Amino acid sequence: MLIITPAYRHPNPLLRAGIAALLLCAIGLPAQAEPYQQCVSLVESDPDAAYDVALDWEATDLTGGALHCGGLALTALGLFDAAAKRFHRAATEGQKLGSSERVALLRQSGEAWLLAGQGTEAVAVFTEALAFTPTDPSLFFARARAHDFGGETILAYADVNAALDIDTTHGELYLLRARLNRQLDQLDDAMRDIEAALASNINPISVRLERGLIRYEHGDDAGALEDWRFVEQAGTSPDGTVGAASRAATRFIVALEAPAQEQAAPTLP
Template identity: 35%
Template sequence: MNGRVLVFGLVALLALAVGFDAWWQLNIGAPVPSALSGLPPTVQGSTGLPVQPRIAQGAEYERCLAMVPGDPAGAYALADAWEATGGGDGATHCNAAAQLALGNTEAGAELLEKLAKGSKAAPLARAFVFGQATQAWLMAGDAARAYGAATMALALAPDDIDLLIDRSIAAATMARYLDAIDDLNLALDRDPRRTDALVFRAAAWRHEGQLALANDDVTRAVAIDPDFPEAMLERGILRQRRGNLDGARTDWQRAIELAPDTATADLAQQNISLLEVGPRLR
């Protein structure tokens, strides 16, 4: 499996940046396509994210998935009818995609987890669907179920970096920051240049009060990719914590420049606004 980086990874960063208990409030009303970040390319639209291996094949499967972005209700009806006539894994997967597109994240997560458990597909394909279930459970606000799904995925694909990152997100959402760091350590052992994992680990260290370790990680991330907007967001938070308000403002302004009209930019702007209000409150 390949890195999702800034699609599902942004979920993690927002959670880390604003506090895991608050991220779900920020995500209320988020665009539906974000719910489809882990699904096949016909569902994802223009993201271009690779998603092999597939849980199913065939023209009907592709047709059903292709309907999801523009007509999720139609895709759901097609998948439901197809399941009733023996559509198998493909019908169930399309049903789950349609449920997510319709905003029924818990129902979609349940379907994905059930599919991954019961499918006779290859282990890597099942691991991928467990990974999708992990993301869907997080979007549904159930970090414990997300953690369980990620653990089942890793039992099938123990070296998958994305799954380790996903499980770290679930752990941190439950304020289990040290468990999150353990998974991120494993991910970075496998690929030391994963800037998303470095930024997530920096934020987890920050939540543990280990600002020096957090700063080391975000410095490494910026050295690898100086235009990584989430690294700018996190470095700004760390600079603000150390009293470097001008540096924090500069980083947040840079995050906005790099990723305008995104949730990252919104958070950076909120932080800048708080900096401006702060002195007047003291």
């Protein structure tokens, strides 16, 4: 029996969002739906118990449902590398799965590898998924994020461009390419992409944090401060909880406004 309590709550709110997305994604497996739903229903309230149920069921299950439920339980417990392996096993060992179910499981495996801080493994799994659906822009975006996580800016850039060749409507693609263009010192291209991201319907907090960095690199300190002050305020919830973007904006503001004799340039991500 695996006992790790309480259920894991990752300190990074962006990663918490990724965890929540994994936990909400129950795959439509073709058989034994009742034990699968019973197992998944335990994940949020008692992931230890869900993991035990998954282990007991795994010996007789051929659908991949037990492995998937076990992966969700491990995700809730913060054991992301183990979760990634179970999602991958579910994708490759589950019988009677269609391509869409296998892709969904591989996608979850890749996201879990990213939560575990393992970009190389995430790239490999997203590449497997692309073999099933080679024109899925969301998978190119996912692999681009994994490449970026591993510092492979050129490879990330190629994947973002591949995604945008298929679908030009998603602001997150422009936001990531703006970041990559900034890293490549292609600041005019970065500004065009960040304005495209800002014109989309995605959360402006992350967009304006990045635009502040691009403006700073352009030498527009006033514009950078304008964006970061917006993020600093908008990234704080009504109850006073300060988000990660708000904390980053505060660091950048402090570094930029330090007295000249002490000033250190903001450290850019």
